[in-house]
Amino acid sequence: DQQVKQNSPSLSVQEGRISILNCDYTNSMFDYFLWYKKYPAEGPTFLISISSIKDKNEDGRFTVFLNKSAKHLSLHIVPSQPGDSAVYFCAASLFSGTYKYIFGTGTRLKVLA
Amino acid sequence: GAGVSQSPSNKVTEKGKDVELRCDPISGHTALYWYRQSLGQGLEFLIYFQGNSAPDKSGLPSDRFSAERTGGSVSTLTIQRTQQEDSAVYLCASSLGQFDTDTQYFGPGTRLTVL
Numbered sequence: 767d768q769q770v771k772q773n774s775p776s777l778s779v780q781e782g783r784i785s786i787l788n789c790d791y792t793n794s795m796f797d798y799f800l801w802y803k804k805y806p807a808e809g810p811t812f813l814i815s816i817s818s819i820k821d822k823n824e825d826g827r828f829t830v831f832l833n834k835s836a837k838h839l840s841l842h843i844v845p846s847q848p849g850d851s852a853v854y855f856c857a858a859s860l861f862s863g864t865y866k867y868i869f870g871t872g873t874r875l876k877v878l879a
Numbered sequence: 880g881a882g883v884s885q886s887p888s889n890k891v892t893e894k895g896k897d898v899e900l901r902c903d904p905i906s907g908h909t910a911l912y913w914y915r916q917s918l919g920q921g922l923e924f925l926i927y928f929q930g931n932s933a934p935d936k937s938g939l940p941s942d943r944f945s946a947e948r949t950g951g952s953v954s955t956l957t958i959q960r961t962q963q964e965d966s967a968v969y970l971c972a973s974s975l976g977q978f979d980t981d982t983q984y985f986g987p988g989t990r991l992t993v994l
Contacts, residue, residue, distance in 0.1 A: 768921075770921065772921075798980060802985075807987060808987050809883065809970055809972070809984075809985030809986045809987050809988055810922070810970070810985045811984075811985070812982045812983065812984070815980070855921065855922065857921075857922075865910065865912065865927050865929075865935075865974075865983075866924050866927070866935075866937075866938070867922070867924065867983070868921075868924070869914075869921035869922035869923075870921050871919060871920055871921045872921065
């Protein structure tokens with residue numbers, strides 16, 4: 767049973783446009799969410815996080831939105847750059863065991879120059 | 880500074896053999912994690928070490944899997960009597976260990992293929 771779902775395995779976006787990556791979760795007890803980015807042959811790198819007391823967190827070109835009622839998380843990248851091409855994983859956890867991240871299956875983003 | 884390193888980067892083994900995967904965490908990081916990513920799946924938590932505390936082994940899929948962390952630094956994940964379903968990328972991560980929300984820094988992974 768996949769508790770964290772990324773239903774779009776891939777996404778292509780033109781350089782300069784907005785990339786929107788989506789993530790849905792099933793466990794309403796999750797209260798900490800993260801996005802990781804992964805380049806080929808490298809480990810995932812932390813991008814941005816959000817706790818359930820917020821509905822938005824911004825860091826430069828990256829913004830994460832949390833809709834708790836819909837159990838939905840999204841990552842917006844504006845403007846998208848070719849260097850953003852990577853696989854993006856969302857992850858969720860319970861504060862009671864926060865180190866146990868539950869990851870989605872990833873979305874491969876390709877930003878076209 | 881140096882990040883998390885893992886060795887080997889690739890390992891091909893025959894079914895039934897034992898394998899050892901190594902992780903060198905970032906110096907000074909007291910928390911260490913092992914994950915695996917099977918084809919088409921997300922990263923799956925396996926085990927967590929924090930300082931001298933007993934490890935959280937709740938994610939280990941079977942008793943063929945074990946892990947050690949010697950001297951609070953290097954960790955070895957051992958898979959005994961490997962099966963084809965063990966084929967995956969095994970990722971190690973470390974964090975400062977001060978808070979559970981500390982950023983986890985991942986190594987490049989070991990790709991294990993069991994024939």
